[in-house]
Amino acid sequence: MPRVGIILASVRDGRRGEQVARWVAEAAAHRTDAEFELIDLRDHPLPHLETEKPALLTRGAYEDERTSAWAAAIAPCDGYVIVTPEYNHAMPGSLKNAVDHLYVEWNDKAAGFVSYGVDGGVRSVEQLRQLCGVLQLADVAVQASLTLADDFEDRTVFRPRESHARTLDMMLDGVVRWSEALAPLRSTATRPAASGATATDAATAETEIRTRIAGIIQGIRAKDLDALRRIYAPDVVSFDVEPPLQHVGVDAKLKNWARAFTVFDDVSYELRDLAVEVGGDIAFAHAFGRLSGTLATGDRTEGMWVRGTFCFRRIDGAWLVVHDQASLPVDMQAGRPVADLEP
Numbered sequence: 001m002p003r004v005g006i007i008l009a010s011v012r013d014g015r016r017g018e019q020v021a022r023w024v025a026e027a028a029a030h031r032t033d034a035e036f037e038l039i040d041l042r043d044h045p046l047p048h049l050e051t052e053k054p055a056l057l058t059r060g061a062y063e064d065e066r067t068s069a070w071a072a073a074i075a076p077c078d079g080y081v082i083v084t085p086e087y088n089h090a091m092p093g094s095l096k097n098a099v100d101h102l103y104v105e106w107n108d109k110a111a112g113f114v115s116y117g118v119d120g121g122v123r124s125v126e127q128l129r130q131l132c133g134v135l136q137l138a139d140v141a142v143q144a145s146l147t148l149a150d151d152f153e154d155r156t157v158f159r160p161r162e163s164h165a166r167t168l169d170m171m172l173d174g175v176v177r178w179s180e181a182l183a184p185l186r187s188t189a190t191r192p193a194a195s196g197a198t199a200t201d202a203a204t205a206e207t208e209i210r211t212r213i214a215g216i217i218q219g220i221r222a223k224d225l226d227a228l229r230r231i232y233a234p235d236v237v238s239f240d241v242e243p244p245l246q247h248v249g250v251d252a253k254l255k256n257w258a259r260a261f262t263v264f265d266d267v268s269y270e271l272r273d274l275a276v277e278v279g280g281d282i283a284f285a286h287a288f289g290r291l292s293g294t295l296a297t298g299d300r301t302e303g304m305w306v307r308g309t310f311c312f313r314r315i316d317g318a319w320l321v322v323h324d325q326a327s328l329p330v331d332m333q334a335g336r337p338v339a340d341l342e343p
């Protein structure tokens with residue numbers, strides 16, 4: 001089933017956009033042909049684009065963890081509904097800036113639009129359609145355009161005219177159908193044959209893996225066990241720093257995380273020197289990782305750096321962790337782990 005992200009573009013205090021996005025999400029919730037989730041740009045406060053290389057060239061290898069988190073929200077979606085206002089006859093800067101931070105994450109997917117404003121926000125959508133061309137994002141023609149005079153009581157409380165519900169549904173039909181129709185293109189790009197795989201295929205696979213790893217970091221920070229579950233294979237074998245010698249199966253792996261989450265009140269995870277190698281349907285990655293935060297006791301801990309290895313297998317088109325290990329070096333003479341090394 002396709003996954004569709006409803007992107008709320010306005011980040012303004014007192015934004016009307018929240019009411020509009022809620023209306024879209026409520027209509028989407030009645031559908032059984034796709035899964036929908038709200039992606040609020042306020043949850044992704046990105047800096048103004050300042051990287052030297054455009055995302056078109058870096059292809060998912062983002063250094064800034066805010067960009068990685070944004071990529072982790074956008075990449076898993078098969079299509080999007082962009083809920084946008086119009087500012088000075090243009091799309092909001094928050095939206096354009098967020099779009100520009102990524103590239104491959106948008107490719108070969110579908111997008112539909114809900115706009116609002118004094119004049120219905122139509123010029124904002126015209127600009128977005130122009131952007132869709134270069135992003136290789138298929139834009140659905142039907143759009144819902146809402147005006148402050150006719151669709152907001154006292155120009156404040158959202159009360160859309162009845163006809164908009166049907167338009168919205170038609171637009172969602174289009175996004176879902178095109179998201180499905182473009183799936184073979186996405187899987188061609190991400191499924192290199194064991195022989196004859198192109199550099200682009202491998203780069204796209206690497207992007208997906210980096211996005212998965214960013215998803216682990218995001219899942220830990222949010223203490224979101226469901227999000228973490230989606231990243232591991234059901235039969236993952238994990239050699240974690242904590243005993244026992246191995247955790248077999250995703251439930252055992254998550255039990256370990258659940259235990260860690262009770263120790264921390266507020267938890268953060270930092271990753272350094274991430275390297276990824278892809279070969280066919282198998283890939284591995286290594287990095288240094290550190291768990292830190294505020295303990296349930298109220299004390300702050302900076303944690304310790306561990307060596308981490310992630311082994312991925314592509315299963316039914318999705319890269320999943322089938323094995324991981326986290327370890328500390330051992331002082332062989334003292335027989336003790338060394339926990340104060342830094343990358």
Ligand SMILES: Cc1cc2nc3c(=O)[nH]c(=O)nc-3n(C[C@H](O)[C@H](O)[C@H](O)COP(=O)(O)O)c2cc1C
Pocket residue numbers: 010011012014015016017018085086087088089090116117118119120121
């Ligand atoms: C800086 C600014 C410029 C605006 N320019 C336009 C415009 O060109 N066309 C339009 O239809 N509405 C325009 N509006 C009205 C907005 O569409 C309206 O305030 C809308 O609620 C903004 O969305 P938001 O509340 O979710 O941020 C503008 C609003 C702002 C704040």
